[in-house]
Amino acid sequence: MPVILTRENIRSLLTMEEVMEALKEAFLSYSRGETVVPLRLGLEVTPYQGISLLMPSFQKNPDGLGVKLVSVFPENVKKGLPTICAYYLLCDAQTGRLLALMDGAMLTGIRTGAASGLASSYLGRKDSRVLGLLGAGVQARFQLEAMKAVFPMLRELYVFDVDKKRSARFIEELPSDLRMEARVAQSPDEVVSRADVIVTATTSRSPVFQGKLLKAGTHINAIGGFTPSMQEVDEETVLRSKVVVDTFEGCLSEAGEILIPIQRGVFSKDRIHSDLSGLVSGKQRGREDEREITLFKSVGTAIEDLAAARLAYQKALEKGIGLPFEI
Ligand SMILES: NC(=O)c1ccc[n+]([C@@H]2O[C@H](COP(=O)([O-])OP(=O)(O)OC[C@H]3O[C@@H](n4cnc5c(N)ncnc54)[C@H](O)[C@@H]3O)[C@@H](O)[C@H]2O)c1
Incomplete structure (x- = not known):
């Protein structure tokens, strides 16, 4: 039955x-x-x-x-x-x-967190200490859980949401065994200038931070955008990053972050380093040096x-x- x-x-x-x-x-x-x-x-x-x-x-x-x-x-x-x-x-x-x-x-929620976690295990710096979350909704909680599983050295958390009440509630509801110093950030710039790992988990249709502010060595999981017109992460971030997608088919038909720069002629699909299957099968390398900026773009797959x-x-x-x- x-x-x-x-x-x-x-x-x-x-x-x-x-x-x-x-x-x-x-x-x-x-x-x-x-x-x-x-x-x-x-x-x-x-x-x-x-x-x-x-x-x-x-x-x-x-x-x-x-x-x-x-x-x-x-x-x-x-x-x-x-x-x-x-x-x-x-x-x-x-x-x-x-x-x-x-x-x-x-x-x-769990599988989207796990996909970011899996990608981050190949792309993030093992010694990452500062996590930044942009968007403090449902997915952000699972993303935090996944980042904790992958980066045992995380000690600080910055959370920014356009809805300040949501970021405050997120901090209040953090698990007691988090072992991270957590605070509400006043701006996305504050998050980006400090974080070693960033997760964007918003419903925004336009970029939520400025890619020019990213520190060398940062890893970003961009999970929010899922249509060709949504661009949660800006063009500068894509151009500065080693880009890995969850699947080529999904991101080349749905991810505005990838499709809009391609349409504008400043990026091409050949510049996507790998999909997640390429990393797990060992056909493609993950992070290759400490200063690389890496971006995992997911739209989710069945x-x-x-x-x-x-x-x-x-x-x-x-x-x-x-x-x-x-x-
Ligand atoms: N990649 C995937 O596999 C996958 C899986 C599930 C959900 N998603 C997508 O992730 C997004 C978030 O989902 P959710 O369930 O957490 O939604 P949610 O509504 O619970 O949370 C989204 C949060 O983003 C905030 N936000 C909106 N614009 C912002 C901005 N510019 N800066 C900072 N915060 C901003 C909102 O205030 C809200 O708190 C959705 O677009 C959803 O479709 C993707």
Whole structure:
């Protein structure tokens, strides 16, 4: 019988480290051509400024089949609701039968954090001590968890959000075992001038910091923008960085940070150093010197959702967690 896995179930079943490992395996499988991942289908829900994305994928060996429906409604913030609503259907790859219906928002947060964590483990400086978060919403919390997992030397945290109440609440709600000195930054410039690692996790359509202020050796995870017109990170950052994308297909069709400089003729797709599968398979190098600026641009891929969902389902079976239901 299929099971329902709630957001609390998913949270209790998955650790960031395990999901990073599952994503690594999934990207290796992708590099061997063992996955089928069509570009996601985006459905504009114009009257409500929303967009719903349908993200299916199939992976061979180990087998997996599933689809996520994720909707991004930025106006939800004003209603006190999360920007993202998501649901995941995991099916048996040999029969197509339903195995589990899962909360997809928790799955998305953890897998997006894990993707940044995985990329950062190849691109960031191991001795990074200062983390800067631009955007203090839902994703930022998972990104912080992932950065803590990858950079054990982190000691300081600067948080900036255009909504000051959100950054203040973010600091108040930090876990007590964080072991980092955390403060609200007064401006993005303050974050960028201090940070060794930066995460941009905003809904902004225009650049949230000035790339000219980046210090040598900084690593940036830019996760917020997911349409060709959104440019959360400016052109200067892209031009100054070694650029790695989650997938070429995804970023070359959806990431404004990459597409806008290409359209303007100042950047080209040949200048993208690698995708994540290139790094994990060892075909491409990560960071090569201490002064390099590195940028990981992600728009998210169904490969990640499937990897995290399979892991959650396997662990749920082992632990007897989940509500069985007939359909
Ligand atoms: N790359 C991926 O795989 C992936 C996965 C999930 C979500 N996302 C995207 O990440 C973004 C953030 O998602 P979320 O769930 O955290 O949303 P959220 O609404 O919870 O948080 C976004 C925050 O960004 C802040 N913000 C907006 N403009 C800003 C600016 N210029 N400077 C600083 N802060 C600013 C908002 O005030 C808000 O607090 C969304 O665009 C979402 O679609 C990407």
